[in-house]
Amino acid sequence: MTRSSRQAKMMVAVDCIIFGFDGQDLKLLVIKRALQPEKGKWSLMGGLVNENEGFEDAAIRVLHKLTGLDGVYMEQLFAFGHPDRDPAGRTASIAYFTLIDISKYEQQLSHEYEADWKSLKDMPKLIFDHMDMVKMAWEKLQYKAAIHPILFELLPLKFTIPQLQILYEAVYDTVFDKRNFSRKILSTGLLIKQKDKEKASSKRGAFYYKLDKRKYNAKFHAFLNFVPDPDNLK
Amino acid sequence: MTRSSRQAKMMVAVDCIIFGFDGQDLKLLVIKRALQPEKGKWSLMGGLVNENEGFEDAAIRVLHKLTGLDGVYMEQLFAFGHPDRDPAGRTASIAYFTLIDISKYEQQLSHEYEADWKSLKDMPKLIFDHMDMVKMAWEKLQYKAAIHPILFELLPLKFTIPQLQILYEAVYDTVFDKRNFSRKILSTGLLIKQKDKEKASSKRGAFYYKLDKRKYNAKFHAFLNFVPDPDNLK
DNA sequence: GCAAAAGTGTTGCGAATACACCCATGG
DNA sequence: CCATGGGTGTATTCGCAACACTTTTGC
Known part of the structure; x- marks a missing residue:
């Protein structure tokens, strides 16, 4: 087994599935994508992993950039790696599952992104495989909350x-x-x-x-x- | 946010944590690493993800190559991405958790690798962060088996x-x-x-x-x- | 004084535990 | 015939679900 050219390197990103609760409904924090492709469409907050950065560090950085928050509940959800998941080229995404106190968010909102809380029951279409991520995160939330507080x-x-x-x-x-x-x-x-x-x-x-x-x-x-x-x- | 040079591409591998049961003890299938660095040391079975291959496909291929088995229980465990986890250069590893019927394995053993079943209680040192993977897989096995059959x-x-x-x-x-x-x-x-x-x-x-x-x-x-x-x- | 939401108590059932004895057979 | 591991039964406890009424207070 040698490292031949068939094993190309790939981009690696993190995406955050950010849950919140407004007192009535479960919400997800999504943004309007700022760059091509799919510019202007709804998307999860994400970003590429830096050269000397671990995955979780990247997710923490990305989450902080959007919400201003630190020390929130976060765990790795799943690594998505379908070859065609991003039309711009082979990109893996490590998805992170995040729970935040929605009231803390509102105070610290960064306006760099067009972000919005969307009801899980009424989710707009999301780019790429982000819907799969949301579905998996939602199932995990139900699964874990049944067992852990x-x-x-x-x-x-x-x-x-x-x-x-x-x-x-x-x-x-x-x-x-x-x-x-x-x-x-x-x-x-x-x-x-x-x-x-x-x-x-x-x-x-x-x-x-x-x-x-x-x-x-x-x-x-x-x-x-x-x-x-x-x-x-x- | 632009795709600057700080976001290097990286190699992505899969590693398989393969559990078996010999009637007495829980075992893990490990191999003697065939290539540098760390040649000759014990390691999990793994391999780089091919250009047009998804992560799970890669894990299935790698597992098949070692055991000759198909259709075994497999699920993604965790994506390991610490920048220094592989001294040969930045390489992420998607770890897969696998349960096999040890008796099926014995019939189909490929001799391409120096593979051996090691008791979990008496595990030799493994390369890189493979010990972390084993520990996490072991905890997941205990966790899941308490809830699912x-x-x-x-x-x-x-x-x-x-x-x-x-x-x-x-x-x-x-x-x-x-x-x-x-x-x-x-x-x-x-x-x-x-x-x-x-x-x-x-x-x-x-x-x-x-x-x-x-x-x-x-x-x-x-x-x-x-x-x-x-x-x-x- | 009444509507609207908060708060509390009891009972019955099913699941889990602790525990002890008989069975089948190869030697 | 006996040692070894296989197989079964019961009583008790505990946790969970089902269910109804009283309390507080803003209007």
């Missing part, structure tokens, strides 16, 4: 149980019994009740909770079981 | 419940209660009891079972729960 990454520091339930219901496109839901959530011991209430969405008001960071980090890998009928997932 | 991929067509239990115990490096284990396994409905017995490892003999392929494919994504204390996993 990752959805807190989508919420602000303080949130209410009803807000959390709406988020879970959005992720699984279903409804849960609120009594069982709150018992299950509280039984994890991950939440710390606050003294103040959120008064905007109801007359009575709902208590805020904060995540217990210490327990969260310790228990992150513990298996949970948030989904009643997991046969619906893959 | 993938370990059958490591067994021959006909196997006994005690053999299956030894396999699970090897994967989790623990012991299970055999009564609860067989009940749990049989309750999945995935196994079909055969009329004949395996007589080599006991006087009484243990009934063979076969996997119900139809149900296996249908139920593959159903969540199971094979591990008593999942907090031990990540």
Whole structure:
């Protein structure tokens, strides 16, 4: 086996699938592509990997460039490498799965890109194989959130149980019994009740909770079981 | 954002983490590297991706070249892209996680490579970041097998419940209660009891079972729960 | 005073665990 | 006939799901 010319080098990019939650729906942050080909079409935020840069570093850089955010939840999703996925020439893309607190984003928005939050249910066409990436990321979100408490990454520091339930219901496109839901959530011991209430969405008001960071980090890998009928997932 | 010279192209390889089970221990198929650098050292089986080849196609080709096998269980594990991971120059590696029936391998062994099955517990040093790949694959095996019935991929067509239990115990490096284990396994409905017995490892003999392929494919994504204390996993 | 959302408690069922004995057979 | 591994049954516990009513308060 020699390194003959049949094994060409290729460009390698990263693309970020950025999830957010606006209190009602799950959203994805997409941009209007600034360069040819496909200029002006909707696209995931991405960029080429630099010479002396690892993949995750590149994804962090790209995400920071768009959102101004650091230290957000990010994990590698999949390496896409179909020879024809980019018409401009052979380019691999390492896709990264990202969960951000949408309220932090709004403050720091860079205007260098025409970015917009799109509902997952009403996603515009995306360039190349970005739709495949989104689909895979969406499935992974459902899969992981059924087992690990990752959805807190989508919420602000303080949130209410009803807000959390709406988020879970959005992720699984279903409804849960609120009594069982709150018992299950509280039984994890991950939440710390606050003294103040959120008064905007109801007359009575709902208590805020904060995540217990210490327990969260310790228990992150513990298996949970948030989904009643997991046969619906893959 | 332009495609400047800072975004060099790079070589892209695939590497296969190939698991097998010899009836007693979990094994990994490794080869003696045939080319410089690191010639003669132990390595995962891998190869560069061809010009018009997707990543998974490349992994299938590489696996076939070593084992003669097709249609085995394979999934993408992770894309490794640290700039210095290969001293010969910037090379990314897409690692593939593979489970094979070790008995099928033995018949079809290609002698082009100096390949050997090494116990996971007694792994020799591997080149580059291949140890990281093995570690990640090993964790993924534990993680997935706790939820999905993938370990059958490591067994021959006909196997006994005690053999299956030894396999699970090897994967989790623990012991299970055999009564609860067989009940749990049989309750999945995935196994079909055969009329004949395996007589080599006991006087009484243990009934063979076969996997119900139809149900296996249908139920593959159903969540199971094979591990008593999942907090031990990540 | 009423509409609208928050919050809480009980019961029954199914799954998981812990645990002990009998079976078949080769030597 | 006995040692070895194969195979089965039961009681208890625990977690989950189903389900209904009371509380608070802005209007």
